[in-house]
Amino acid sequence: MALLEVRDLRVSFDTDDGTVYAVQGMSFSVGAGQTLGIVGESGSGKSVTTQAIMGLAPGAKISGEAVLDGADLISMSEDELQRIRGRKVSLIFQDPLTSLHPLYRVGHQIAEVMETHGKVARKEAIRRAVDLLGRVGIPEPDKRVRDYPHQFSGGMRQRVMIAMALAYEPMLIIADEPTTALDVTVQAQILELLGRMQQDFGTAVILITHDLGVVADVADDVVIMYGGRPMERADVRSVFVEPHHPYTQGLLESIPSYSGRTGRLKPIQGYPPSLMRMIEQCPFAPRCAQVRDACRVAPPPLKPVGSSPGHLSACVLDANRVGLASEPDEAGRAVGAAEER
Amino acid sequence: MTVAGGGATSRAEGTDELLLDVDDVVKHFPVSGGALDRSHAAVKAVDGVSFSLRAGETLGLVGESGCGKSTLARLVTALHPVTSGHVRFKGQDITSLNRRQLRPLRRSMQMVFQDPYGSLNPRRRVGSILSDPFSVHEHLSRAEVRRRVQELMARVGLSPEHYNRFPSEFSGGQRQRIGIARSLALRPSLIVCDEPVSALDVSIQAQILNLLEDLQAEFMLTYIFIAHDLSVVRHVSNRIAVMYLGKLVETGPTEEIYLSSRHPYTASLLSAVPVADRAFRSERRERIILTGDVPSPVDPPSGCRFHPRCPKAQALCAVQEPVLERKPGDFDGHLTACHFPVVAGEALANASRQTTAVSGSGPAEAVNP
Numbered sequence: 152m153a154l155l156e157v158r159d160l161r162v163s164f165d166t167d168d169g170t171v172y173a174v175q176g177m178s179f180s181v182g183a184g185q186t187l188g189i190v191g192e193s194g195s196g197k198s199v200t201t202q203a204i205m206g207l208a209p210g211a212k213i214s215g216e217a218v219l220d221g222a223d224l225i226s227m228s229e230d231e232l233q234r235i236r237g238r239k240v241s242l243i244f245q246d247p248l249t250s251l252h253p254l255y256r257v258g259h260q261i262a263e264v265m266e267t268h269g270k271v272a273r274k275e276a277i278r279r280a281v282d283l284l285g286r287v288g289i290p291e292p293d294k295r296v297r298d299y300p301h302q303f304s305g306g307m308r309q310r311v312m313i314a315m316a317l318a319y320e321p322m323l324i325i326a327d328e329p330t331t332a333l334d335v336t337v338q339a340q341i342l343e344l345l346g347r348m349q350q351d352f353g354t355a356v357i358l359i360t361h362d363l364g365v366v367a368d369v370a371d372d373v374v375i376m377y378g379g380r381p382m383e384r385a386d387v388r389s390v391f392v393e394p395h396h397p398y399t400q401g402l403l404e405s406i407p408s409y410s411g412r413t414g415r416l417k418p419i420q421g422y423p424p425s426l427m428r429m430i431e432q433c434p435f436a437p438r439c440a441q442v443r444d445a446c447r448v449a450p451p452p453l454k455p456v457g458s459s460p461g462h463l464s465a466c467v468l469d470a471n472r473v474g475l476a477s478e479p480d481e482a483g484r485a486v487g488a489a490e491e492r
Numbered sequence: 493m494t495v496a497g498g499g500a501t502s503r504a505e506g507t508d509e510l511l512l513d514v515d516d517v518v519k520h521f522p523v524s525g526g527a528l529d530r531s532h533a534a535v536k537a538v539d540g541v542s543f544s545l546r547a548g549e550t551l552g553l554v555g556e557s558g559c560g561k562s563t564l565a566r567l568v569t570a571l572h573p574v575t576s577g578h579v580r581f582k583g584q585d586i587t588s589l590n591r592r593q594l595r596p597l598r599r600s601m602q603m604v605f606q607d608p609y610g611s612l613n614p615r616r617r618v619g620s621i622l623s624d625p626f627s628v629h630e631h632l633s634r635a636e637v638r639r640r641v642q643e644l645m646a647r648v649g650l651s652p653e654h655y656n657r658f659p660s661e662f663s664g665g666q667r668q669r670i671g672i673a674r675s676l677a678l679r680p681s682l683i684v685c686d687e688p689v690s691a692l693d694v695s696i697q698a699q700i701l702n703l704l705e706d707l708q709a710e711f712m713l714t715y716i717f718i719a720h721d722l723s724v725v726r727h728v729s730n731r732i733a734v735m736y737l738g739k740l741v742e743t744g745p746t747e748e749i750y751l752s753s754r755h756p757y758t759a760s761l762l763s764a765v766p767v768a769d770r771a772f773r774s775e776r777r778e779r780i781i782l783t784g785d786v787p788s789p790v791d792p793p794s795g796c797r798f799h800p801r802c803p804k805a806q807a808l809c810a811v812q813e814p815v816l817e818r819k820p821g822d823f824d825g826h827l828t829a830c831h832f833p834v835v836a837g838e839a840l841a842n843a844s845r846q847t848t849a850v851s852g853s854g855p856a857e858a859v860n861p
Contacts, residue, residue, distance in 0.1 A: 192693035193664075304785045334556040334720065336782045339764035343781055361693065364723075364766035391768060405698035406768055407727030415705070416727070418698030422663050 153180035154322060154355050155204075160215035160225075162196070162203040172426050173199040175379035175434075176450070177215075181323065181372075186349065186356040188370030188387070190363060190402075194423055196379040197359050201325045205240060206232040220322065238268045241316035245328035248308060251300040257284075257311050258296030264318040283314040286351075287344055306337035313344060320352055327359045342369055363406060367391055372461075375399050378424045378434025380450060385462040393473035395456040395464035398435045400475055433465070443467055510583075511681060511714050512545040517567050517577030517587075519560075523790060536789050537563040539738035540577070542816075547681065550708070550715040552729030552746065554722060554761070556786050560738040561718050565684045568716065569601045570594055581682070599629050602675035606687035608667030612659040618645075618670055619655035625677035640677075648673045648703060665696035669703070676707065684716045689724060701728060722765050726750055731825075734758045737789055737797040740816055744826030754819055754826070754833035756780075757798045759840055780840045796831065803840050804832050 162174040174196040181187045191197040202208040204217040204224050217224040219239065224232065236242070244250045252260060261283060262276035271279070277296065284292035287310040300308060309329060316324050326345065330338035346369060349356055360366060366373055366387065373390045375383045375398065383396040394400045401419040421438040424430060433439070433446040445451070445467045453463040456470040464470075520534035538560045545551055553561045566572045568579055574587050586597060605611040612621060622641045626632055632640070642652035648669040659667055668688060675683050685704070689697040701724065707713060719725050725732065726746055733743040734755065742755040753759045760780040782801050787793055793800050799809035808831050816829040834840060 192695065306785060334786075335722065335764040336556060336761060337785070338766075339779060339781050340783075342766070362766070363694070363768035367768045368766040402694055403768065405694045407698075407701065407723045416698040416702050418702060419695035420699075422665065422696070423693075 154183045154185075154220060155357075156180045156216070156218045157200075157204065158216040158218075160200060160203065160217060161213070162199050162208065163212045164208075164210055165212070169427050172429050173211075173379055174203065175426075175430060177376070177379070177381055178453070179374045179381065179384060181355050181357055183322070183355055184349070184353045185371045186358060186369055188366035188373045189357060189359045189376060190361065190366055190373060191376035192361060192423060194426065195376040196426075197376050198327050200376075201242075201327065201357060201359060205236055205242065205325065207242075234268070237264055237321070238319050239321055240323045240325060241319070241321040243309075243312050243316050243324060243326040243329045245331050248300060248305075250312060251308065253300055256297050256299055257303070261296075261311070261315045261318055264315055268319050279318070280314070283317060284311070287311075287314045287317075287348070288340070289314075305333055306340060309333065309337075309341050310344065313341070313348065317348055317352060317354075321354060323355045323357065324349075325357045325359070328361070329358070330365065331360070331362070338365075345369070363391075363402065375402070378430055379426060380430075380434055381453060381463075381465060382435065383464045383466075384453060385457075386459055389457060389459045389462045389473075393457050393459070393462070394475065395462070395468070395470070395473045396435075396466045397439050397441050397468070399464075401438075403475060433467075441468060507547045507549075509547040510544055511547040511549075511581070512568065513578075513580040514541060514543050514545075514568060515578040515580070516540050516542050517564070517579060518575045519563050519567055519572060520575045533790055536738050536792060538567060539789075539792075541735075541738075541740050543733055543740065543743060545682075545714060545716070547714050548708070548712050549731065550717055550729045552725035552732045553716060553718045553735065554720070554725055554732060555735035556761075557720070558786055558789065559735040560789070561735050562686055564735070565603070565686055565716060565718055569603060569682075569684055570597070571603075599625070599678040600681045602678070602680040602683050604668075604671050604675050604683060604685045604688045606690050608664060608671050608691065609659075611671055612667060614659055617656050617658055618650075618662070621659075621670065622674055622677065625674065629678055644673045644677055648676070648707075649699075663696075664692055665699060668692060668700055672700070672703065672707070676711070679711060680713070682714045682716070684718070686718045687720065688717075690719065690721065697724070704728065722762060723767065734761065737786065737792050739797060740827075740829065741798065742826075742828045742830075743816070744828075745823065748823055748826045752836060754822065754828040755798075755830045756802050756804050756832075756834055756840060759834050760803075763840075778839060796829070804834070806832060 158178050160174055160177040164171045164173060177200050179187065189197045199208060203211050203213045206229060213225055215225060258277055258280045261280035262273065265271045265276040265279060281292045281296050284296055289295050289307060289310055303311060330341050333341060342365065345356065358370060370387045373385060373387050374381050377398050383390065383394065383399045390399060394403060404417040405419060407416060419438055424434050431449065433450055436442045436446040451465045451467050453465045454470060456462055456464045457473040517538055518540055519538040520536055523533045523535055541564060555561050563572065567574050570586050578585050579587050581597060586594065619641055622644060623637045626637045626640060642655060645652045650666060650669050662670065689700050692700060708715060717725060717728050729746045731744065732746050732749040734741050736757050742749065742753060742758045749758060750762065753762060760782050763778060763780045780803060784801050787800065795811050796809040796814050799805040802809065814829045814831045816827045818826060819828050819833050
């Protein structure tokens, strides 16, 4: 059974300029100990989705269901959600400098999480903070625990955030672009650490990112979002090797291939849709080269496609038509032999 | 895989004309601890870098944040004065020129910046922003300026009717087109692109990269291309220069660097990139995870600056600074600053303390139905 099951989530905000329909029907699930990658471009609704679920989207109108461990988060009061956040679910954000309080020592901030949720004595909480800092690879944790956030580098601060997220051994960590502000070498360190911590603690992870490379590396399952809706959902291999939705295919073809120079890039033409109105058709239809009349009638629902169980695509095209349309430029570029991850 | 194989030929390879010659440039920014601080500490942002660039070529400049790549770009375009060394542009030493003497040269050297939100004045209309270069450098009638601006807008894929719009009315990708149009206005020969696509979504990024490629062919442009996304750099560059703590550690033809890098830092940097389309190929991929952070450029390590993080470091590396030179067996123009360069097939990850095997257990050949 899934640890978190989200069904038909809709989130909108009333602004001075009108209503923003940020999420227009999002569904996904995460199994215990699994990593789900939510991929999307800016404005696709990927961050709002999890913020809304966790009660961190002030002023949002939210409908739908988000069942965590048997309880619906959407219908919970703020007090109940407060108990869930930090204890059952932890959040890690892109910029650790703005998520850490600049005037408190990091040890104090980690200890505070434990004191708030677990009624742990201060001395014991600090001892555990030192232990956690050591586990996330911070050298001399007994000294660094007394340092302030500005005394840490970007990568080290993100380690502190991970230590803080693990303070209460949550069931689920939501990491929103956790490595986007970091250099690739440091990103590799942080992703490796997250993976190791996930194994040690058996935590499920929702990784929100725009970086398909990161997702390919660490996710078990992937949701591709566009215009506030899921376009495609599958295990990670199916998304990269047998993508069905033209948007997924377009995204993959837009990436300058690292494994070989591909000549000219194939961008997706046009620009993403405005969310200032309810989108009554497939949100990708205006940019889609394979658009049909049916696409303009209503947003297509997710349907099973391809050969892998659980592979869903919100597209009217033939379910068996999977894989990238263009020829791989080098042997095996797009379609590699099946591998164990 | 061959060095010159595949689509590599589709890019302009440059000409023989030497456009830019950078000779041992140094830039130190003094750091002061206050009015009474008499210490002479300095951030050694660029500490002795030499390279040259032929007309029509694209040089990719890569390295972690703080390695000095943006400072180097600003030295090359004379936006910062150098501490020492020389930059010769079309044979002329620009490091000794004053502001007035530099002015006619400025039109041939332009920059495109990362943030299309921060580099456009939000209170000015696009037409007005784009007419600046003409009013500063050329004496044209207003009607002629307008015609040239609209021509420019059309060329970069903007609708000329949007002449009177404000930057906020454009999306990120369109704003970057405005930035490119502005840099292009005076037909420069060199454009320094400092992270031009980093703020853009993947699908838009590809549009901008294609535009830059078209413009290069049309106007015979020379690019210095700075990006942290190594697959983007590989796509656009003929040559790569890898920087670490103010120094070049390796430089050479793009495919040489990507397929047979000799410097352990280059190898680690490349291996750290998570790659969507490679993760599912049946190819063994070792990831070298560097430990620690980049040291401070105020007080860089002795000898080779990379030695504290290097999986191959030996005693010599801490003492003697390696020179940037051609290593035996390498192509002409492939230079490496390392005492113990990586050899083909060497498993660097085994030498480093932390290793992870990423995706791949199958045989090397790919099955392609």
